[in-house]
Amino acid sequence: MPTTFMSRNDLLLFLGFTIVVLAMPIWLAPFGAGYPDLLQRFMIYGIFAVGFNILFGLTGYLSFGHAAFFGVGSYTAVWSFKLLTLDAIPAMVFAVIVSALFALVIGFLCLRRSGIYFSILTLAFAQMSYNLAYSVLTPITNGETGLQLTLNDPRVLDAAIGQTFVGQPVPTLFGQQLSGYAGFYFCAGFLILAFFFAQRITGSPFGMMLKSIKSNQTRMQFTGFNTRPYALSAFVISGMYAGLAGALLAVTDPLAGAERMQWTASGEVVLMTILGGVGTLVGPVIGAWIIKYFENILSALNDNILARFWSFLPDGMADFMVTVTSKFVGDGWHLTLGLLFVIIVIFLPGGIMEGVRRIAAAVRRSGTPAAKTQTQPAE
Numbered sequence: 001m002p003t004t005f006m007s008r009n010d011l012l013l014f015l016g017f018t019i020v021v022l023a024m025p026i027w028l029a030p031f032g033a034g035y036p037d038l039l040q041r042f043m044i045y046g047i048f049a050v051g052f053n054i055l056f057g058l059t060g061y062l063s064f065g066h067a068a069f070f071g072v073g074s075y076t077a078v079w080s081f082k083l084l085t086l087d088a089i090p091a092m093v094f095a096v097i098v099s100a101l102f103a104l105v106i107g108f109l110c111l112r113r114s115g116i117y118f119s120i121l122t123l124a125f126a127q128m129s130y131n132l133a134y135s136v137l138t139p140i141t142n143g144e145t146g147l148q149l150t151l152n153d154p155r156v157l158d159a160a161i162g163q164t165f166v167g168q169p170v171p172t173l174f175g176q177q178l179s180g181y182a183g184f185y186f187c188a189g190f191l192i193l194a195f196f197f198a199q200r201i202t203g204s205p206f207g208m209m210l211k212s213i214k215s216n217q218t219r220m221q222f223t224g225f226n227t228r229p230y231a232l233s234a235f236v237i238s239g240m241y242a243g244l245a246g247a248l249l250a251v252t253d254p255l256a257g258a259e260r261m262q263w264t265a266s267g268e269v270v271l272m273t274i275l276g277g278v279g280t281l282v283g284p285v286i287g288a289w290i291i292k293y294f295e296n297i298l299s300a301l302n303d304n305i306l307a308r309f310w311s312f313l314p315d316g317m318a319d320f321m322v323t324v325t326s327k328f329v330g331d332g333w334h335l336t337l338g339l340l341f342v343i344i345v346i347f348l349p350g351g352i353m354e355g356v357r358r359i360a361a362a363v364r365r366s367g368t369p370a371a372k373t374q375t376q377p378a379e
Contacts, residue, residue, distance in 0.1 A: 051241020
């Protein structure tokens with residue numbers, strides 16, 4: 001009997017995710033996050049987190065060096081803009097390919113170990129990549145200044161068709177600038193595709209093998225099953241996702257710097273995945289959105305904004321609330337994120353998605369007794 005391409009539940013999840021993503025400028029506007037620059041970062045880091053979850057969530061391999069592939073994708077995309085054309089599609093393709101090759105090499109070496117040793121190896125390679133980009137490979141990366149676009153760049157493909165530019169060069173899609181909401185929907189399309197492929201991988205036989213590796217890799221090896229090719233494939237796919245996200249960041253902000261490869265960027269994607277829910281499809285995306293919201297919205301709040309917010313209280317109480325809440329916003333937004341992370345880890349070890357599942361289960365249980373009462377025959 002032939003199998004369907006997607007189950008009904010998978011199709012509903014994909015359609016619901018697509019609608020939520022495409023409608024973000026509308027439903028995020030009341031929260032102050034409906035502007036294009038932040039929406040683009042929601043999409044980009046959502047892709048980064050989805051790709052990281054393929055490795056960490058499915059196989060259980062915790063990488064502390066995924067920012068290396070993110071940075072490689074950014075550098076590759078900017079070099080494509082400088083040497084070939086400002087069109088975004090070739091830059092995306094080259095970024096994914098180069099990131100895949102880089103991940104293949106790093107993964108082949110790191111996957112010789114597992115557990116904490118694997119994590120330390122990925123961290124070491126990421127830090128080596130950061131230092132190479134920062135100080136050693138300055139002719140390629142431009143060091144701490146970062147790689148930028150200039151009018152003097154050759155751009156041979158654009159020059160061949162006689163295309164000229166006035167002012168600061170910006171990436172385009174078939175001649176149309178990718179700025180504002182056009183840039184958001186461009187990134188949103190890639191997030192939807194990334195989610196779709198992650199969904200198909202998770203439900204495929206390949207995904208089942210990755211879950212088996214996470215469940216009990218030692219038992220699989222004892223049965224004579226070689227798990228390394230599957231783990232390496234997951235590592236490369238995850239690196240390709242990171243490279244795609246890095247290229248999209250270069251499209252929306254045509255600059256590539258070594259800070260995108262630093263260990264803090266790798267730690268950030270780990271937090272995104274754990275916060276949303278490791279091993280879930282939607283959880284890492286939600287975690288990425290929450291962290292980027294805190295970083296861009298809470299960090300912008302100051303005492304004047306807080307004073308207007310608490311103005312309905314008596315003067316003494318308003319001043320007290322401003323003093324207290326100011327510690328959790330502005331420069332102190334990390335404190336709010338830290339408290340949220342502690343609460344999630346203690347009460348919802350499975351992340352935000354575990355809370356969603358608990359609420360759904362409670363709703364179903366609350367409806368069950370009523371249904372039984374209605375169907376119970378009278379005595």
